[in-house]
Amino acid sequence: MSNYTVNMYGVTDDDYALFNVAKEVLPEADGWQTATYMSNPSTYEWWYFDITNDDGSVITGAISPYPNDGFVPSNNMDSGFLKFSYEKEGITRTETVTFPFTEFSAATDSLDVQAGPVTMRGDLETMTIVGNVNGIELNVVFKQQAMPFRPGNGYVLIGSDSLERWRGWFNAYPKAAVTGTLTLDGGEPQQVNGSGYHDHNYGTVTAAEATVGWLWARAVCGKYCILTVRQKYRQKFEGDIVNRVLWIYDLEKGEEIVRSIDGNGISVCEGIFKQHPDPLHGGGYPTQTLYQYWVGDNKAEVILSDFAVLDGYFPYDIHDAAAQRFLSENSVNGLYYTRRNTTVSLKLDMPELNITDNAEGTALHELQESYFPQYSFDK
Numbered sequence: 001m002s003n004y005t006v007n008m009y010g011v012t013d014d015d016y017a018l019f020n021v022a023k024e025v026l027p028e029a030d031g032w033q034t035a036t037y038m039s040n041p042s043t044y045e046w047w048y049f050d051i052t053n054d055d056g057s058v059i060t061g062a063i064s065p066y067p068n069d070g071f072v073p074s075n076n077m078d079s080g081f082l083k084f085s086y087e088k089e090g091i092t093r094t095e096t097v098t099f100p101f102t103e104f105s106a107a108t109d110s111l112d113v114q115a116g117p118v119t120m121r122g123d124l125e126t127m128t129i130v131g132n133v134n135g136i137e138l139n140v141v142f143k144q145q146a147m148p149f150r151p152g153n154g155y156v157l158i159g160s161d162s163l164e165r166w167r168g169w170f171n172a173y174p175k176a177a178v179t180g181t182l183t184l185d186g187g188e189p190q191q192v193n194g195s196g197y198h199d200h201n202y203g204t205v206t207a208a209e210a211t212v213g214w215l216w217a218r219a220v221c222g223k224y225c226i227l228t229v230r231q232k233y234r235q236k237f238e239g240d241i242v243n244r245v246l247w248i249y250d251l252e253k254g255e256e257i258v259r260s261i262d263g264n265g266i267s268v269c270e271g272i273f274k275q276h277p278d279p280l281h282g283g284g285y286p287t288q289t290l291y292q293y294w295v296g297d298n299k300a301e302v303i304l305s306d307f308a309v310l311d312g313y314f315p316y317d318i319h320d321a322a323a324q325r326f327l328s329e330n331s332v333n334g335l336y337y338t339r340r341n342t343t344v345s346l347k348l349d350m351p352e353l354n355i356t357d358n359a360e361g362t363a364l365h366e367l368q369e370s371y372f373p374q375y376s377f378d379k
Contacts, residue, residue: 002014002161003015004157004161005152005157006157006158006159006161007156007158007159007233007237007241008152008156008241008243008261008262009151009152009153009154009155009156009243009261009262010152010153010155010156011152011153011261011262015152015153015157016153018153018155018161018163019153019154019155021153021155025124025148025150027110027111027123027124028108028109028110029124029148029150029154029170029172029200030110030124030170030172030200031106031107031108031109031110031111031112032045032106032107032108032113033045033168033200033202034202034203034204035106038077039077040204041073041074041075041077042073042204042206043066043077043203043204044066044068044069044070044202045064045065045066045200045201045203046062046063046064046069046201046202047062047064047111047120048061048198048199048200048201049061049062049120049129049142049173049197049198050196050197050364051140051178051192051194051195051196051197052194052195052196052362053178053182053192053193053194054193054194055088056089057087057088057182058085058310058364059084059086059087059138060083060085060087061082061083061084061085061118061129061133061138062081062083063080063082063113063120064080064082064115065080065101065104065106065115066080066081067081067098068206068316069315070201070203070206070207071206071207071208071315071335071337072206072208072316072323072335073322073326075322077101078101079098079099079100079101080098080101080104080115081096081097081098081099082096082097082098082099082116082117082118082133083095083096083133084133084134084138085136085311086136086184090308092310092311093136094311095135095136096133097116099115103116104116110123111123111127111172116131117133118130118132118133119131122142124144125143125144126141126143126144127142127172127173127176128140128141128142129142135185135186136182136184137182137183137184137186138192139180139183140178140179140181140192140196141179142173142178142196143176143177143178143179144173144175144176145175145176145225145251146174146175146225146249147174147249147254148170148171148172148173148174149171149174149227149247149249150170150171151169151245151261152261154168154169154170155167155168156168156233156243158210158233158237159237160237164204165205165210165237166204166205167202167203167204167205168201168202168203169199169200169201169202171197171198171199171200171218171227172199172200173196173197173199174197174218174227174247174249175195175196175225175249176195176197176198177196178192178193178194178196179192179193180192197218197364207368207370208326208327208330208332208370209234209326210234210237211231211232211233211234211368212232212233212234212370213231213368213369213370214229214231214232214366214367214368215228215229215230215231215268215270215289215366215367216228216229216230216366217304217342217363217364217365217366218363218364219302219304219342219361219362219363220362220363221345221346221359221360222346222359223251223252223359224248224249224250224251224257224346224359224361225248225251226302226344226346226363227245227246227247228246228247228289228291228304229243229244229245229246230242230243230244230245230268231243242263243263244260244263244266244268245260245261245263246258246260246266246291246293246302247259247260248300248302257348257350257353257355258293258298258300260295265293265294265295266291266292266293268289268290268292269290270286270290272286272287272288272305273285276309276312276338277309277312278309278312278313280314281312281336281338285338286367287305287306287307287340288304288305288306289304289365290302290304291303291304296352297350297351297352298349298350298352298353299347299349299350300346300348300349300350301346301347302344302345304342304343304344304363304365305342305343305344305345306340306341306342307340307341307343308341309338309339309341310340310341310364311337311338311339312336312337312338312339313337314334314336314337315335315337315368318334332370334369334370335368335369335370336368336369337367337368338366338367338368338369339364339365339366340365340366340367341362341364341365342362342363342364343360343361343362343363344360344361345359345360346359346360346361
C-alpha cells in the first residue's frame, strides 16, 4: 500500500517517487514542471523574482507560459505573460505583456526559460535575467547567498493521491546578491546592487478552488534569512488543514536553524487591522502577523509589521462571466491579493543550538484572501 501525504508537502519515499523527485535538491527543481499538463485550463506556472536595491527601489517580475496566474482557470492556454514592476519612493510602475506560446521555451532539467524578449537562465548558484518589458529593461545576475529551500518534495496533493490535483512551490534563491543594470524607456542605465529572491510556483488546481487563503513572507534580519507561509486548503478536499512553514537560515554560518514544513510547533495569529487603500477591496486588512515556534526548549518568534501596501488587486477580470461563474460554483464571492512592505522582528532562544539572539529587518509580505474578505485561516 502506498504511503502518500495529502494536503501537506510530500515527505515520504512514495511522495518523492510519485513525482520522480530526488531527495537531494537538483537543478531540475527549477525546470519546467507542468509541460505534460498543458491541456488543463487550471494549470499554472511562473518563475518569480524580486530585487531590493540599495537605493531603496524594488524590482519584481514573473514569467509564465500560461495566461492565468493560478487564481482562476484560463479560457485560452495558447499564450503566456511577462510582468516587470519598478517601485521607488512610493511610485510604482508595472508593465505586463502577453506573448504567443510559440515564443516560449523552457528546459525541464534546469532553469533555462525564454519568453518573448525575456530570459531567465542559471543553476542553483548563479542566475541571469535579461530582457525588456514595455520599457523596463533588466540585465542582472543573482549570486546565491543562502541555499535552495524546497519543502519536502515541493508538491502538495490536494484532497487525494491523484495526480490530477496538486500545487507546488520551490524557493531556488531565498537570498541572493544581485548586480547589473536597470534601464527605463531607453534612458541611462541605472546600477542595480542589492538583495534578491527567486521562487517558482506551479500546479494543476487553482487557488480559488483549492485554498481558503494564504500569508507568505520572505525576510532578511541581520544575518538571518527567513521564510514564513500559512495556507489553508478547502474542506471540500477533506483538508481543513492549515499548512504552516517556518524556515530560518544563518547566512554567516551557512546553516539552517529552523526548518518546519508540517506546522509542528508553530502558531500564527494576526491583528491591527487598517482600512485597505484600494476602495474596491472594501474592508480592512491585518497589518501585524506573529509566528511563534516552540519545539523542546527551542523557541523562535517572528513579528511582521506592515507599513506600506506595494500592490493590491483582484487577480482576475472581475467582469469576466466565466470567472464569476467559476467562483460562484466554488462558493467564493471574490479573491483579493495584497503585497506589503514590512518590518520584521526576530527573537531566538534556542539552548539546544546555543543560540540567543535578536534581530531586526525588512520583508515583502503577501496576503491572498478567499471567501472575501477572509483572515481567520486557522478557524
